[in-house]
Amino acid sequence: xxxxxxxxxxxxxxxxxxxxxxxxxxxxxxxxxxxxxxxxxxxxxxxxxxxxxxxxxxxxxxxxxxxxxxxxxxxxxxxxxxxxxxxxxxxxxxxxxxxxxxxxxxxxxxxxxxxxxxxxxxxxxxxxxxxxxxxxxxxxxxxxxxxxxxxxxxxxxxxxxxxxxxxxxxxxxxxxxxxxxxxxxxxxxxxxxxxxxxxxxxxxxxxxxxxxxxxxxxxxxxxxxxxxxxxxxxxxxxxxxxxxxxxxxxxxxxxxxxxxxxxxxxxxxxxxxxxxxxxxxxxxxxxxxxxxxxxxxxxxxxxxxxxxxxxxxxxxxxxxxx
Amino acid sequence: xxxxxxxxxxxxxxxxxxxxxxxxxxxxxxxxxxxxxxxxxxxxxxxxxxxxxxxxxxxxxxxxxxxxxxxxxxxxxxxxxxxxxxxxxxxxxxxxxxxxxxxxxxxxxxxxxx
Amino acid sequence: xxxxxxxxxxxxxxxxxxxxxxxxxxxxxxxxxxxxxxxxxxxxxxxxxxxxxxxxxxxxxxxxxxxxxxxxxxxxxxxxxxxxxxxxxxxxxxxxxxxxxxxxxxxxxxxx
Numbered sequence: 001x002x003x004x005x006x007x008x009x010x011x012x013x014x015x016x017x018x019x020x021x022x023x024x025x026x027x028x029x030x031x032x033x034x035x036x037x038x039x040x041x042x043x044x045x046x047x048x049x050x051x052x053x054x055x056x057x058x059x060x061x062x063x064x065x066x067x068x069x070x071x072x073x074x075x076x077x078x079x080x081x082x083x084x085x086x087x088x089x090x091x092x093x094x095x096x097x098x099x100x101x102x103x104x105x106x107x108x109x110x111x112x113x114x115x116x117x118x119x120x121x122x123x124x125x126x127x128x129x130x131x132x133x134x135x136x137x138x139x140x141x142x143x144x145x146x147x148x149x150x151x152x153x154x155x156x157x158x159x160x161x162x163x164x165x166x167x168x169x170x171x172x173x174x175x176x177x178x179x180x181x182x183x184x185x186x187x188x189x190x191x192x193x194x195x196x197x198x199x200x201x202x203x204x205x206x207x208x209x210x211x212x213x214x215x216x217x218x219x220x221x222x223x224x225x226x227x228x229x230x231x232x233x234x235x236x237x238x239x240x241x242x243x244x245x246x247x248x249x250x251x252x253x254x255x256x257x258x259x260x261x262x263x264x265x266x267x268x269x270x271x272x273x274x275x276x277x278x279x280x281x282x283x284x285x286x287x288x289x290x291x292x293x294x295x296x297x298x299x300x301x302x303x304x305x306x307x308x309x310x311x312x313x314x315x316x317x318x319x320x321x322x
Numbered sequence: 323x324x325x326x327x328x329x330x331x332x333x334x335x336x337x338x339x340x341x342x343x344x345x346x347x348x349x350x351x352x353x354x355x356x357x358x359x360x361x362x363x364x365x366x367x368x369x370x371x372x373x374x375x376x377x378x379x380x381x382x383x384x385x386x387x388x389x390x391x392x393x394x395x396x397x398x399x400x401x402x403x404x405x406x407x408x409x410x411x412x413x414x415x416x417x418x419x420x421x422x423x424x425x426x427x428x429x430x431x432x433x434x435x436x
Numbered sequence: 437x438x439x440x441x442x443x444x445x446x447x448x449x450x451x452x453x454x455x456x457x458x459x460x461x462x463x464x465x466x467x468x469x470x471x472x473x474x475x476x477x478x479x480x481x482x483x484x485x486x487x488x489x490x491x492x493x494x495x496x497x498x499x500x501x502x503x504x505x506x507x508x509x510x511x512x513x514x515x516x517x518x519x520x521x522x523x524x525x526x527x528x529x530x531x532x533x534x535x536x537x538x539x540x541x542x543x544x545x546x547x548x
Binding site: 348349351352353357366369372393419420423424426427 | 466
């Protein structure tokens with residue numbers, strides 16, 4: 001979502017902690033940066049010494065249903081016998097010879113305290129099925145393969161989801177049944193015209209899937225779109241978030257700058273600080289905030305020149321103007 | 323068809339018309355000034371919501387005799403001054419671009435027949 | 437009148453069929469200012485526009501438009517076709533000017 005050369009958005013400190021944002025791609029990103037290879041790898045290793053035969057390696061692979069056997073002695077790592085190595089040995093008739101002789105030694109290894117994001121890059125680059133994992137002392141401590149990563153992410157994501165669900169029950173003071181809770185955040189980058197409006201489109205799609213009343217959907221979508229474009233065109237970048245709970249939809253736009261000097265003026269019909277080239281793209285007619293107010297049941301804006309702006313639009317889902 | 327006849331036929335507000343006998347040979351509907359510059363035919367009335375001095379400048383370039391401002395948009399003073407300087411008529415209607423185009427189309431077609 | 441009939445009347449090339457091709461057109465809007473499009477409360481709208489940008493499609497989706505026709509024979513950036521596909525938005529281009537398109541659509545809806 002970043003335009004080339006642009007900085008990721010800086011948001012004010014009171015935004016929710018990452019991890020409270022539900023099934024947002026940011027959560028995944030944060031997870032793969034937070035998790036280390038050692039959190040994800042298989043630590044209980046089955047290994048063989050160099051003197052063991054290739055046939056022993058083959059037996060081990062079959063019994064333990066693994067696709068590679070590390071070759072080590074007292075923690076000192078020498079290489080890996082892979083299925084390919086076995087097949088080659090079978091074809092060449094060297095299956096009774098030692099692992100030390102026929103193992104793969106040209107290996108890429110990972111370190112146990114590397115972030116998972118690093119490991120993913122290695123998987124992507126080298127197309128190996130697995131990587132041995134060494135610790136700081138170059139001792140073999142585990143092995144990591146794609147399956148380990150998938151499993152770990154699934155476990156962590158489930159944990160996140162459970163945390164969210166219990167948090168929502170506490171926050172609303174209502175039972176989980178009967179109170180719909182949706183929450184999503186979108187980072188919006190300055191002048192990212194390629195993506196401008198995409199978040200609002202996604203919000204609308206979700207609203208349609210959840211089958212809210214069409215007039216309500218329209219109003220939420222318009223508020224989200226206008227606020228998103230404002231963030232893109234007028235701010236230094238920020239976050240568009242929306243949530244639905246207890247019969248209300250809230251769309252909130254937060255940025256860290258440049259701030260609005262005259263909030264009254266900004267909320268007036270036809271006033272805009274947009275320059276010529278922004279207008280040539282079709283934006284900047286100055287109707288944004290006016291329109292947001294028009295479609296909302298509640299509208300709040302707070303801003304200070306030189307610091308950030310927060311705009312909140314609330315649309316009632318039941319009981320408000322349809 | 324003269325501007326005077328057109329105004330009479332469509333009921334446009336004559337905000338500022340220096341010459342009621344100026345000829346209009348067609349109409350062009352656009353809010354993108356770059357587009358008007360590229361495609362605006364000479365002699366066509368520009369139907370637009372864009373109420374800026376730039377609109378006047380573009381009309382001078384393409385040879386449009388008048389601007390029909392739609393949706394009852396306010397016409398700022400600097401736009402009026404620019405139009406007066408360039409001899410371009412300013413008309414206004416509460417219709418939107420679509421309906422204004424239809425009315426213009428009917429009037430111009432009738433004019434051709436008559 | 438359906439979007440597909442509109443395309444015929446405007447001699448338009450349909451680039452993306454979307455969900456709207458066979459839907460009936462209600463209100464017609466001929467504007468290049470997306471901010472104005474966002475002010476309209478009509479459903480089933482046909483948008484005639486000279487603006488060839490992704491935002492046209494995104495705005496059209498927000499307001500529940502039935503389809504978009506880009507006029508003046510403007511060549512569309514390839515991103516527009518992708519966005520229209522993502523949003524299932526009917527997208528066509530016509531060589532007619534917006535003015536001529538308005539007249540043509542109206543004439544087809546109200547034959548003499």
